[in-house]
Structure formats: C-alpha cells, structure tokens
Amino acid sequence: MLASLVVSCKDGDSLWDSIIPETDEEPTSTQIEGYVFYPAVQGATDANIAQLRVPAGFKIxxxxxxxxxxxxxxxxANGHIYASDxxxxxxxxLTDANNxxxxxxxxxxxxxKQAHGLSLHKGKMYIVAVREVYVADVNGDGTLGVPKILIDDLPDGGQHPNRTIxxxxxxxxxxxxxxxxxSCPEPNPENATMLRAEEDGSNRKIFAKGLRNTIGYAxxxxxxxxxxxxxxIDWLGDDEQKEEVNQIAQGADYGWPYIYGEGKYNPGDRPKGDTTYKQYLQKTTLPALTYQAHSAPMAMAFYSGAMFPGEYKNDAFVAMRGSWNRSEPVGYKIVRMHFENGKPVRFDDFVTGFIMNNNKxxxxxxxxxxxxxxxxxxxxxxxxxxxxxVSYQ
Structure with a gap:
C-alpha cells in the first residue's frame, strides 16, 4: 500500500523554507511515500527459537x-512474575518454584477490562487500564487482593490506549x-503527556508534554x-520519524506534534496561532539519542541484577515491537541501550532473529x-x- 501527499512548491526559496515555511503566508510542500507491510506470522517453534541470536555466553x-x-x-523480590493481557x-x-x-x-x-500497565510499589500492585488506575494488595503467595479503583477519569485512548504506570x-x-x-493538536491537554500523582492517585498533574506515546520509561x-x-510519527517515510530517547523532566515539552527528531518540522501540523515553527522549536526539548524509525519501542528496564557481566549494570534493555508501515521491516528485537556517565550513548542488538524468510x-x-x-x-x-x-552462563 502506498500513500503520498503532494502540494505546491514555491520556486527560489531554500529547501527548508520552500518545503515547510514558518507561516501560512506561503504554501507547504512535501512528498512522502508511505508503506504498510506486516511480515507473515509463524509459530514460536523449537526450530525458530534455535536460530535466535544473543551475545556470546548468553542463552535464551x-x-x-x-x-x-x-x-x-x-x-x-520473591520471584513472582506478573504479566498483563x-x-x-x-x-x-507466573512462578518458577524449582528455579x-x-x-x-x-x-x-x-x-x-483492558488491563495493561503494571507497577509494584510498597507491597501493592498498581494496574492501569485506559481510563482507570487500580491498586491491590500483594499476598504472600503472590496472589492479589480485590483491586480498588484510584482513578477513573484518565483521557480516552484513541489510537494509543496502552497506558503504562x-x-x-x-x-x-x-x-x-x-x-x-x-499527529494532531489534542483537545485534552492530558493526552500525549507524562502525568504525575500521589500514591493514592490524588493531585494529578501534567509532568511533561509533547510525548506522542512513551510506553517504556524508567x-x-x-x-x-x-x-x-x-x-x-507515522507516515513521514521509511526513515522518519526516528524513535526518541528523552530525558523526561518536569515542565518540559518534547515537541509533538509540531517538532520531531533532531528539531525537524512536521509538515502535517502547524503550531497554533501566531507561533512559528522556529519559536516552537526554541521551547522544545530535543532527544538525547534516536533509533531507527518505526521500530516501535515498548517496555524498558535498567539492568540491576547480578547474573549478567558487570558491564551490563545500569544499561537499559528495550523491547522493539517492530514496524508495520515501512517497506522493509525493522525492530522485532531486544536492544541494549548503553549508558556512560548517566547518559545514553548508543544501542546494540541483544536478542535478534524474530524476522525470518528474507524479512517476509x-x-x-x-x-x-x-x-x-x-x-x-x-x-x-x-x-x-x-x-x-535470557540467562548468562
């Protein structure tokens, strides 16, 4: 499937200005090719799992x-594993009693209904659905008490209903x-944000905004x-928009939907009122690092365990769900985000091989x-x- 947008262009201007002018006084012009490509699905057979690749010394x-x-x-800390569906x-x-x-x-x-994000905090399990946050006591055997609702008025989900907590x-x-x-101006200011509240759900406020969909954070x-x-953002081409690694700070604006990546202008949405792209860019916090567009980063966890070699400590693992609107698939892997002096510096593949048959x-x-x-x-x-x-021998 191919989608494209072509509108008029004013000759003689610089490439930047002619494609995306600062104001509506000049036409916006861009051409974008977009693809839909879902690789075929195979089973997680022993043969398929055997060809997964991990670094030397690891096994899966x-x-x-x-x-x-x-x-x-x-x-x-008791070895209980919880998973949402x-x-x-x-x-x-899930438990592994015999280790x-x-x-x-x-x-x-x-x-x-629609339980998604999970968080363990002070002996309790917190569960977030689309509009609700629940809390339940964790019993000694890992089971949960009856969930009690703390919040019932989070914004509607729309395209991105997968809340995390x-x-x-x-x-x-x-x-x-x-x-x-x-990509659109949101009527509800709590959409495309990171919210912060007290442990009981009270005093909810916007912590940071301009975040299109930050599922993984830590x-x-x-x-x-x-x-x-x-x-x-989707539909900006095979290699745009790159996925962003952001240091999320209180009061910061990360640009969506007007500014993306390394400070680029989104041709599909113009800042409201008399604000120009340049003015919006000046108040936008840009990413510390980027990753291949359309890889779809999901959960993220810093490594604090004792099994892996010491060099892994305080690096982060990220699940890349995988592309669907790119001509050649990317993602479908676990990556390691290296941190040096508290800052992310690069990515390495950690688990690969989920894409097969010549990317089909x-x-x-x-x-x-x-x-x-x-x-x-x-x-x-x-x-x-x-x-x-994934374990280390």
Missing amino acids: NKFADGVGKPRILVAD REAGIVML DGVSDGVKTVATI AFGPDNKMYISVGSTCN WHPETNALWGMDHG AHFGRLVGVTVHKDGSLLFSDDTNGVIYR
Missing part, C-alpha cells in the same frame, strides 16, 4: 508458553498517556533521572521487559503467547 529459552497475549511484565483483561501470576528457568504454571490474579524515587505515581492520533539507578523512549515473516512482536529475581531478563511476545528468558 521459553520461560512460559501458551499464556494468551502477554504485554507488560513486572517481577518482585490487555485483550483478555487479566493480570497473570529451572521455566515457569511452573500460570494463574489469573486480577480481572480488569511506574513509581519514581520520589514515591510519586507516573502514568504515560499516549496521543489519540498519529529511572536510572545511579542518577535517578527519568528516561523514556517515545514512538515517532516473523514469529514474535515484543512488548514487556523485566529483570527476574535471579538476574535473568524476561520479555514477552503477544503474537505467539510466549515469555522468553
């Missing part, structure tokens, strides 16, 4: 199989609320700085990432209902 296996459509993962509207509990690296079974511990070093609740659209273990990966098929679109009690890395695939485990 199925931690759990046939567990619906697992999305976000969290782990506690948004489509089924449940939270699952063989394979789950002994799965149990539904909460039923909440976490608690910061300040013991505040952080909720990522994506945009309702690909605090650096040493600096306590909040880092997140934002999904780029796949057997995993990845979502959740968490570090298990034993230091192994767990990640989820909601295409084939698998939770994978």
Whole structure:
C-alpha cells in the first residue's frame, strides 16, 4: 500500500523554507511515500527459537508458553512474575518454584477490562487500564487482593490506549498517556503527556508534554533521572520519524506534534496561532539519542541484577515491537541501550532473529521487559503467547 501527499512548491526559496515555511503566508510542500507491510506470522517453534541470536555466553529459552497475549511484565523480590493481557483483561501470576528457568504454571490474579500497565510499589500492585488506575494488595503467595479503583477519569485512548504506570524515587505515581492520533493538536491537554500523582492517585498533574506515546520509561539507578523512549510519527517515510530517547523532566515539552527528531518540522501540523515553527522549536526539548524509525519501542528496564557481566549494570534493555508501515521491516528485537556517565550513548542488538524468510515473516512482536529475581531478563511476545528468558552462563 502506498500513500503520498503532494502540494505546491514555491520556486527560489531554500529547501527548508520552500518545503515547510514558518507561516501560512506561503504554501507547504512535501512528498512522502508511505508503506504498510506486516511480515507473515509463524509459530514460536523449537526450530525458530534455535536460530535466535544473543551475545556470546548468553542463552535464551521459553520461560512460559501458551499464556494468551502477554504485554507488560513486572517481577518482585520473591520471584513472582506478573504479566498483563490487555485483550483478555487479566493480570497473570507466573512462578518458577524449582528455579529451572521455566515457569511452573500460570494463574489469573486480577480481572480488569483492558488491563495493561503494571507497577509494584510498597507491597501493592498498581494496574492501569485506559481510563482507570487500580491498586491491590500483594499476598504472600503472590496472589492479589480485590483491586480498588484510584482513578477513573484518565483521557480516552484513541489510537494509543496502552497506558503504562511506574513509581519514581520520589514515591510519586507516573502514568504515560499516549496521543489519540498519529499527529494532531489534542483537545485534552492530558493526552500525549507524562502525568504525575500521589500514591493514592490524588493531585494529578501534567509532568511533561509533547510525548506522542512513551510506553517504556524508567529511572536510572545511579542518577535517578527519568528516561523514556517515545514512538515517532507515522507516515513521514521509511526513515522518519526516528524513535526518541528523552530525558523526561518536569515542565518540559518534547515537541509533538509540531517538532520531531533532531528539531525537524512536521509538515502535517502547524503550531497554533501566531507561533512559528522556529519559536516552537526554541521551547522544545530535543532527544538525547534516536533509533531507527518505526521500530516501535515498548517496555524498558535498567539492568540491576547480578547474573549478567558487570558491564551490563545500569544499561537499559528495550523491547522493539517492530514496524508495520515501512517497506522493509525493522525492530522485532531486544536492544541494549548503553549508558556512560548517566547518559545514553548508543544501542546494540541483544536478542535478534524474530524476522525470518528474507524479512517476509516473523514469529514474535515484543512488548514487556523485566529483570527476574535471579538476574535473568524476561520479555514477552503477544503474537505467539510466549515469555522468553535470557540467562548468562
């Protein structure tokens, strides 16, 4: 499928000004090719898993199989693993009692329509759906008490209903609320933001804005700085918009929908009123690092375990779900984000091989990432209902 937009161009201007002028006094002109390409789906067979690639010394296996459509993962200090299934509207509990690296079974511990984001905080489980936040006590065996509602008026979901939730070093609740659209001015100021509230859900405020859809975020273990990966705008071409790594700070504006990437103008949306692109750019916080467009970053977890080599400590793992509107697929992998002196500096592949048959098929679109009690890395695939485990020998 090919989509394009072509409008008039004024000759004689610079490329930047002629394509995207600062004001409406001149025509906007751009041509964009867009593609829809979903690789065919294969099963997570032993043969397919055997060709997954991890760095030397690591191994990968199925931690759990046939567990619906697992999305976000969290782990506690007792070895309990929790997974949400948004489509089924449940939270699952998985355990590995004999420590063989394979789950002994799965149990539904909460039923909440469109449950997605999960966070463990002070002996309680916090669960966010589209418009609601719930809290439940965590029992000694890992099961949950009856969920109680804390918030019931988050913005509507629209295109991005997958809320995520976490608690910061300040013991505040952080909720990522994506945009309702690909690219548009939002009528509700809480869309395309990071919200912050008290532990009981009260005193909710916009912490940062201009974030199209930051599903994965976490605090650096040493600096306590909040880092997140934002999904780029679709339909700007194969290599635009790149995915952004942002240091998310209180009061900052990250540009969406008007400014993207390294300070580029979005031709599809102009800042409101008399504000020019240049003026909006001046108040926009630009990303610290970028990644291949359309890779679709999902959950993010800093590594704080003891199993992996010391060089991995305080680096982050990110699940790249994979593209759907690019001529050649990208993503479909777990990547390692290297941090130096508290700042992200580069990405390396960590788990690859989910794309097969000369880029025409796949057997995993990845979502959740968490570090298990034993230091192994767990990640989820909601295409084939698998939770994978990466360990180091």
